[in-house]
Amino acid sequence: MHERELRAFVAIVEAGRMDHAATSLGYSQPAISYQIKCLEQQLGTRLFFRHPDGAQLTPEGAMVLPSARAVLALLDGIKELTGRADRSTAPVEHLRVAG
Amino acid sequence: MHERELRAFVAIVEAGRMDHAATSLGYSQPAISYQIKCLEQQLGTRLFFRHPDGAQLTPEGAMVLPSARAVLALLDGIKELTGRADRSTAPVEHLRVAG
DNA sequence: GGTGTTTACGTGGGGCGTAAGTATC
DNA sequence: GATACTTACGCCCCACGTAAACACC
Numbered sequence: 001m002h003e004r005e006l007r008a009f010v011a012i013v014e015a016g017r018m019d020h021a022a023t024s025l026g027y028s029q030p031a032i033s034y035q036i037k038c039l040e041q042q043l044g045t046r047l048f049f050r051h052p053d054g055a056q057l058t059p060e061g062a063m064v065l066p067s068a069r070a071v072l073a074l075l076d077g078i079k080e081l082t083g084r085a086d087r088s089t090a091p092v093e094h095l096r097v098a099g
Numbered sequence: 100m101h102e103r104e105l106r107a108f109v110a111i112v113e114a115g116r117m118d119h120a121a122t123s124l125g126y127s128q129p130a131i132s133y134q135i136k137c138l139e140q141q142l143g144t145r146l147f148f149r150h151p152d153g154a155q156l157t158p159e160g161a162m163v164l165p166s167a168r169a170v171l172a173l174l175d176g177i178k179e180l181t182g183r184a185d186r187s188t189a190p191v192e193h194l195r196v197a198g
Numbered sequence: 199g200g201t202g203t204t205t206a207c208g209t210g211g212g213g214c215g216t217a218a219g220t221a222t223c
Numbered sequence: 224g225a226t227a228c229t230t231a232c233g234c235c236c237c238a239c240g241t242a243a244a245c246a247c248c
Contacts, residue, residue, distance in 0.1 A: 001174055002101055004238090018203065028240055033204060035238090043181040050203060052247040060181055067177045071170055075100055078166045082142040082159055103213090117228065127215055132229060134213085149228060151222040 001042055003075060006068045008035040009047065013065060017054040100141055102174060105167045107134040108146065112164060116153040 011021035012032065022032040040047050047061035057065065110120035111131065121131040139146050146160035156164065 001177070019201095029203070030205080030241085031239055037204085038238095043178065045181045050246090052202065054202075063180045064177055067173050067180065071173045071177075074166050074170045074173070078100070078163050078170075079142065081162045081166065082144045118226090128228070129216085129230085130214055136229085137213095149221095151227065153227075 001039065003072070005035045005039045006071055008032050009039060009061075009068055010065070010072065012036065012048065012055050013057055013061075016056070100138065102171070104134045104138045105170055107131050108138060108160075108167055109164065109171065111135065111147065111154050112156055112160075115155070 008021060008025060008027075011025055012018055015021040015024065018032045018036070019029045022029045025032070027035075036047060043060075043064070045060040046058050047064065048055040049058055107120060107124060107126075110124055111117055114120040114123065117131050117135070118128045121128045124131070126134075135146060142159075142163070144159040145157050146163065147154040148157055
């Protein structure tokens with residue numbers, strides 16, 4: 001359960017599609033797919049329904065989402081605490097589901 | 100800023116010494132030293148004062164500590180949410196120095 | 199056939215342990 | 224000389240991108 005996986009997770013939620021999330025994070029689609037696969041294996045549950053038109057959050061994924069965002073917010077907070085704030089990477093404060 | 104680094108960080112705070120923290124986490128001393136080195140480089144600040152009798156938290160480290168613990172608590176919470184609670188790895192709620 | 203995701207495969211970087219080095223008492 | 228941390232070195236595993244395959248419309 002690494003930071004990258006959680007960022008991939010929320011990015012997919014934002015975009016509704018893995019390939020867009022991959023682009024926004026600077027990865028290839030398979031890399032994002034792999035991240036989510038790893039995350040799902042770690043948690044022992046499915047986080048997304050795979051549909052032909054994109055990826056949709058499962059109930060379990062919806063339960064995880066707030067905590068995932070909180071973790072990312074805390075990590076950004078730690079960076080700010082130590083004077084390493086990085087506002088260019090779109091911190092979680094204004095995150096919302098696309099659409 | 101990976102989960103392992105944060106666990107190493109709080110373990111050192113608990114133990115007051117890197118080698119004890121390493122033992123409690125099942126790592127060698129150099130591995131823990133490396134983790135903290137990476138964490139300090141990422142944050143651009145010193146987290147511990149290195150003394151001949153152990154490691155002492157810097158003011159910056161003290162600022163980071165609550166957030167680090169919160170992140171670990173959230174990560175444990177995510178595992179619980181998805182039915183993968185693992186109480187055997189000593190979650191942060193009851194952490195204390197052994198003995 | 200087009201779109202979106204997954205699997206396969208090869209490569210590069212990171213994290214570990216062991217061993218040697220540095221500093222303080 | 225003992226204790227605690229750091230640096231050096233080598234190895235293995237993980238994470239990535241490219242390419243091919245699969246599923247659904």
